[in-house]
Amino acid sequence: MLFANTNQARRDGITLNSLLFLYTFVGLMLMLSASEGNMYMVIKQCIHAALAIVVLLLVQRMSCEHLQKVAMLLYISTIILLILVLLFGHTGKGAQRWLDLRYIRFEPSEIMKVVLPLTLASCVQNQELPLSPLALLQNLLLIIIPFVLVAKQPDLGTATIIFSIGLFTLIMAGLPFKLIRYGITAFVALSPVSWTLLHDYQKQRIITLLLPKQDVSGSGYHITQSKIAIGSGGFFGKGWFRGTQSHLQFLPEHNTDFIFALLAEEFGFFGCCLLFILFLWILVKCFSYSMQAQSHFTRLACAGIAFAFGICTFINVAMVTGLIPVVGIPLPLVSYGGTTMLVTLFGFGIINACRAHTRLFDS
Amino acid sequence: MSDSLQSNYRAQQHDHFKRVLLAIAFFILLVCVLIGQLFRLQILSGRVLFHRSLDNQFTFADLQSQRGEILDRHGEVLAKNIPLFHVDLFVESRVKAQRALTKFATDFGLEQSVHQKISERIQRARPLDTIRVFSRLSQQQRQLVYEKNLHLPPLKVTPEFIRHYPCGAPCASVTGYVLAKKQEKDQKSDNPNILAAYSGADGVEKSYDDILSGHAGVVQLQRDAKGKILQTLSQLPAQNGADITLTIDAKLQRFVAEKMQGKRGAVIVNNPSNGEILALYSAPSYDPNAFLDPALSDKLTHYLTSSDKPLFNRVLSGQFPPASTVKPFLALHALEEKLITPSFQIFDTGSFRYKDTANVYRNWNRGGHGRVNVQKAIIVSNDTFFYHLSLKLGIDLMSTIYGHYGFGSLTGIDLPGEKNGLLPSRNWKRARGQTWLIGDTIITGIGQGSLLVTPIQMAYANAIFAARGDAFVPHVVREMTYPDRTIKTQLDNRSRKETLTYSYWTHITQAMQKVIEYGTGSRFGRLKQPFAAKTGTAQLVKNSGRTHHIKSLSDHSWFIGFFVQDKPNYAITILLENDNDALLIAREIVEHSTRYQ
CATH class of the missing domain: 3.40.710.10 (DD-peptidase/beta-lactamase superfamily)
Known part of the structure; x- marks a missing residue:
């Protein structure tokens, strides 16, 4: 069986794993520059990566039936963790939350990004397609519970991402296009109402996005400095370890949420495009796995988890380049942080497991 | 049954196919948006933003030049720069700064109200600010500071050169005075200057301001986001001002001032053969140091309000x-x-x-x-x-x-x-x-x-x-x-x-x-x-x-x-306001001069 697998793998060309390892390696190289000689940090991130790779290798060996069964269990335990965060995670709420966001964003929400599509896939597997209204409602509930819990933290950014991941998985499960169109219309119509429901700091962030020059040293400072870092990189960048914006601390959070700005500053437009090519390659590979998959579970799990990776990356880069408000979303596999690294590669482990399932089916 | 299941399965797979392709298209679109934004930032406004990154890290500071001295015809110093010493407190952390202040207050004997005021300033200070704790240390105070180790971080003794007029009021009609230039507010970085910047406000200090002040130098510094100076990149050294020797005789000037005590008027002693002025005095005069020494602020108030107008130079105006x-x-x-x-x-x-x-x-x-x-x-x-x-x-x-x-x-x-x-x-x-x-x-x-x-x-x-x-x-x-x-x-x-x-x-x-x-x-x-x-x-x-x-x-x-004389070398002109004794004062001055010559 192991042999069969390797033969099959040859047909896939460059494996997903090698792309992922390359991506992770690029991340570590950036971390080396971002750490500014803080080797402790680099070593820690290497350990995170090593652990995550081990998890990936372990998970990809699991059978899909098994994953399907543990999905609900994982979901429930993550929900419990989220509730615990709400009860005991009180300490980290600073006035400037997003400055040291790293230490107050609670990790269970990260886990949910992968567990939610997995759970939805597992549920849909047992449901008739197209989904009956009751099944739809049941699935929506699965999405709304974590959304509300994360939004209450309050971390509207991550909550919205979780919601979008869930929604995407449902769309992939065959949600009628008509319903989607209605949903979008309703959302647009309701957005002025939702403005009034936002916290002041959330409104401030949106205003800051639209008018970053209004206060350079306040909340717009991050965006302004990040834009300077990115723009000053030019086409080829200033060179590895030569980013002045990040090395002289003008760029805030340059080893976590804003690490993309460091990439843009040191490797320029060219380096960014290379990263995007790698990123799209990974995504397309995962989506093609979803296309070829033979069961609802494998289709949805592949697509959902790939979407989670894709949307987080997009939101992060869009935030760093000033396209959207500053929300505390790290760049998967690149930003400093154990949980994100672990969860992301865990997700790709599931995708690999699904791929193995498809191959088994084919043979 | 099996067929319908099969076709249903095919239909679902086809639908899924479509949706995945849409998803891929969606992501390609998103990446295009990102690349577009990066193109805008890095290619279109790359130059501008690159210069802004330079502005961020590089800063220029003036290097103050030493102001030239003013000497009388015999080399007596009428205006010079003397060092003063202040105690500054560097606020790295407020707690540390407060502790240092308390130690300073007890060892040095700072007044309670002053202590309180500085303490409040520390609370308001931003990190890396420098706060002046004590200005103008006397010789004994300086000794005390060094004995009690009050010059160690976060405290430090900062020297500053200030303008001083040893001759004072008698020569003020000629030397004039200087005023401290206003410092730019946004000097976030440590100012490397210990020389005060002055601009001449009257007398020789004003008419020869350019020559006395020389040229300020410039130093380019690299700093980080907190404003900490990392390195000095280049510097254009300051050019000190020239010393100026006057035709004035300070001794005669003092004698004239003594004789004009309590009068209002003007005295000029000059040499008709070359235009040199030996004495030029407008009475009443003023102490030019009053503009620089806060301890003399009472004098300054008097000068500004007195009906005798000491700051009005009667000789010229x-x-x-x-x-x-x-x-x-x-x-x-x-x-x-x-x-x-x-x-x-x-x-x-x-x-x-x-x-x-x-x-x-x-x-x-x-x-x-x-x-x-x-x-x-x-x-x-x-x-x-x-x-x-x-x-x-x-x-x-x-x-x-x-x-x-x-x-x-x-x-x-x-x-x-x-x-x-x-x-x-x-x-x-x-x-x-x-x-x-x-x-x-x-x-x-x-x-x-x-x-x-x-x-x-x-x-x-x-x-x-x-x-x-x-x-x-x-x-x-x-x-x-x-x-x-x-x-x-x-x-x-x-x-x-x-x-x-x-x-x-x-x-x-x-x-x-x-x-x-x-x-x-x-x-x-x-x-x-x-x-x-x-x-x-x-x-x-x-x-x-x-x-x-x-x-x-x-x-x-x-x-x-x-x-x-064939070649006259001494002429005197005196005006006394509301007083008819001009000739008596003239007599004393002329006699004094002849005794010297």
Whole structure:
């Protein structure tokens, strides 16, 4: 069986794993520059990566039936963790939350990004397609519970991402296009109402996005400095370890949420495009796995988890380049942080497991 | 059944296929959006943002130059830079800073209220700010600071060079003073300067400000986001200012100041042969240090509010009628123009009536001086003679003569704030919509009427007369010594006035020598060397009609004099406001000078 697998793998060309390892390696190289000689940090991130790779290798060996069964269990335990965060995670709420966001964003929400599509896939597997209204409602509930819990933290950014991941998985499960169109219309119509429901700091962030020059040293400072870092990189960048914006601390959070700005500053437009090519390659590979998959579970799990990776990356880069408000979303596999690294590669482990399932089916 | 399941499965797979393709398209679109934004930032505005990243990290700071010293003609220092020491507190963390402050307060003995105030400032301070804890340490305080280790971080002793005037008030009329330049507010970084930046506000400090201040240097620094200086990249060193040696004699200046104690007026001692000014004093004077030392703020308030206006330089800016001092000038040139002869005389009955008009012009001596020729007219300062003379001269020639002596125009002295005075003429009066009257001519002939001169103009005129028409622009600066030891001497600014002749000069100066022997200046007394002089009394309001003599309405008194020599080297001009003792002060100053020479 192991042999069969390797033969099959040859047909896939460059494996997903090698792309992922390359991506992770690029991340570590950036971390080396971002750490500014803080080797402790680099070593820690290497350990995170090593652990995550081990998890990936372990998970990809699991059978899909098994994953399907543990999905609900994982979901429930993550929900419990989220509730615990709400009860005991009180300490980290600073006035400037997003400055040291790293230490107050609670990790269970990260886990949910992968567990939610997995759970939805597992549920849909047992449901008739197209989904009956009751099944739809049941699935929506699965999405709304974590959304509300994360939004209450309050971390509207991550909550919205979780919601979008869930929604995407449902769309992939065959949600009628008509319903989607209605949903979008309703959302647009309701957005002025939702403005009034936002916290002041959330409104401030949106205003800051639209008018970053209004206060350079306040909340717009991050965006302004990040834009300077990115723009000053030019086409080829200033060179590895030569980013002045990040090395002289003008760029805030340059080893976590804003690490993309460091990439843009040191490797320029060219380096960014290379990263995007790698990123799209990974995504397309995962989506093609979803296309070829033979069961609802494998289709949805592949697509959902790939979407989670894709949307987080997009939101992060869009935030760093000033396209959207500053929300505390790290760049998967690149930003400093154990949980994100672990969860992301865990997700790709599931995708690999699904791929193995498809191959088994084919043979 | 199996078929329908199969087809259902196919349909689902097809639908899923479509949706995945849409998802891929969606992500490609998103990446295109990102690339578009990156293109905008990195390619389109790359240059601008690159320069902004440079602005972020590089900063420029001025390197202050050392201001040049001011010395008197014998090398005595009149203005210099002295070091002062302050205690500063560097706020790295507020807790540390407060602890250091408490230690400082107990060991140094800081007042409770001051302690409280600084403590509040620390609470408001941003990290890396520097707060001044104590300014201007005395010698003992400095010792105490070092003994108790109060100079160690976060505290530190900061030296600062400030301007100091050892001569003080006596020399202020010449040296002037400086004011501290306002520091730019956004100086976030540590200012590497320990030299205060000044701009000259008056006197030599102002007129020679560029030469004294030199050029500030520039240093380019690299800093991080917190404003911490990482390295010095390049620097253009500051060029120190030049030292300036004056023609002023500080000892004489001090003597003059002592004699002018409690008076209001102006004293100028100058050298008619080269325009050098040996003493220039406006009384009352001020201490130029008061502008720099907070401890002297009371003095400063007095200067700004006193009705005596100590900051007003009477020598340059005070304008007074020259009165009888102009008589020798007019007499000489009337002789030169052959309008009168040395033997021409009038009979003075004490008043003068023009033709048959009702206007009567009185001699200062109501009884009259009887027969008066030109010499006697100068010795007794006879007004009637000059009423006659003025009619002979006419206003146009009189204006020319006054203009020849520099009235009505700036002397060009190298000090700021000089006034023009007022030289009346037909044109001047016409410009004011009035016609020149014969009465105007008559009183202009005794230096009254609209005629106004500054004491420096009077001194200039006195020097021109003493040097028989040789005119030298009066100046207080002799030479400038640049930091590279090159010396620049003031140019020989002689301007010979060829327009008028001086063949009767001895005739007039003989009379002027008799002025102090038995004339109007007899209180002055004789001197060993021949000394020519003329007094003047500028009438303001007539006190004669009043029952009480009001001091503030008293006449001003003038005294001009010089040693009669082939190459005259000493002339003196004094004006006293509301006081008629100008000649007594002149006597003391001249005597003091002769004793020294």
